[in-house]
Amino acid sequence: MRITLLGTGSPIPDPRRAGPSTLVTADGLCVLADCGRGVLMRLVAAGVVPPMLTAVFITHLHSDHITDLGDVITTRWVMSPLPRPFTIFGPEGTGEVVQHTLASLAPDVRYRLDHHADLTEGPSAVVRDVGPGDEFMVGSAAVRVGATDHKPVEPTMAFRLDVGGTSVVLGGDGVPCAGLDQLCAGADAYVQTVIRDDLVNLVPSARFRDILDYHSTVEQAAQTATKAGVGTLVLTHYVPSMQPGQEDEWRALAAAHFAGRVILGDDLTAADI
Numbered sequence: 001m002r003i004t005l006l007g008t009g010s011p012i013p014d015p016r017r018a019g020p021s022t023l024v025t026a027d028g029l030c031v032l033a034d035c036g037r038g039v040l041m042r043l044v045a046a047g048v049v050p051p052m053l054t055a056v057f058i059t060h061l062h063s064d065h066i067t068d069l070g071d072v073i074t075t076r077w078v079m080s081p082l083p084r085p086f087t088i089f090g091p092e093g094t095g096e097v098v099q100h101t102l103a104s105l106a107p108d109v110r111y112r113l114d115h116h117a118d119l120t121e122g123p124s125a126v127v128r129d130v131g132p133g134d135e136f137m138v139g140s141a142a143v144r145v146g147a148t149d150h151k152p153v154e155p156t157m158a159f160r161l162d163v164g165g166t167s168v169v170l171g172g173d174g175v176p177c178a179g180l181d182q183l184c185a186g187a188d189a190y191v192q193t194v195i196r197d198d199l200v201n202l203v204p205s206a207r208f209r210d211i212l213d214y215h216s217t218v219e220q221a222a223q224t225a226t227k228a229g230v231g232t233l234v235l236t237h238y239v240p241s242m243q244p245g246q247e248d249e250w251r252a253l254a255a256a257h258f259a260g261r262v263i264l265g266d267d268l269t270a271a272d273i
């Protein structure tokens with residue numbers, strides 16, 4: 001299994017970091033967790049073209065995690081030689097978001113259907129609203145859904161994928177909670193979006209500091225990883241943006257609470273599990 005951080009940014013535009021999105025490839029499986037800003041540029045840089053995508057998992061409907069969902073739907077459709085439905089799994093409300101996204105794409109779909117004789121139907125994205133406790137298969141992956149705590153954003157969730165004896169939890173945004181602990185228990189890898197509270201607290205903007213109460217700090221992510229006994233902790237969605245030369249500092253904060261392997265870095269950082 002390979003985990004690739006396609007986008008390690010956050011809502012704040014960053015010339016070096018795309019928005020939140022993580023790619024998991026394993027045994028014919030090719031899935032995205034979240035679809036942040038610039039996801040397809042990074043996907044292609046990782047050697048994957050959109051028609052190869054099997055499914056998309058949406059952890060929650062905050063804009064930074066779904067900004068480029070329309071691009072994924074459209075480009076996968078236009079680049080596929082034959083109709084290839086794929087499934088978008090997300091929390092309640094995902095169906096509505098996709099419906100509105102498709103509505104906004106209606107003129108584009110009409111233009112392309114009129115122009116290309118071999119395109120006989122529009123994009124086919126099957127949406128499945130899922131919730132904590134759900135279990136299902138996506139290709140060769142057994143998927144489990146767990147609750148996360150990103151209040152007041154609700155519902156929010158994490159996904160655990162088990163493929164051929166290897167498991168990864170795609171944690172999304174949120175503070176530590178029992179649902180996440182249960183999902184992570186014994187996983188080989190755990191991907192968590194993180195912030196630095198020591199740095200966020202220095203920003204003279206109350207609206208910016210509001211993010212402190214609903215995101216895991218680096219230390220909290222490391223504590224969750226230790227409690228669950230995971231092998232590899234993958235950190236992403238750095239707030240504030242991790243600057244060149246700061247990687248060791250961020251890694252040390254995690255290592256103080258977690259003895260396993262810590263993966264972090266620029267977009268396209270990958271870990272084989």
Ligand SMILES: [Zn+2]
Nearest residue numbers: 060062150173
């Ligand atoms: Zn969020």
Ligand SMILES: [Zn+2]
Nearest residue numbers: 020062064173
């Ligand atoms: Zn976010």
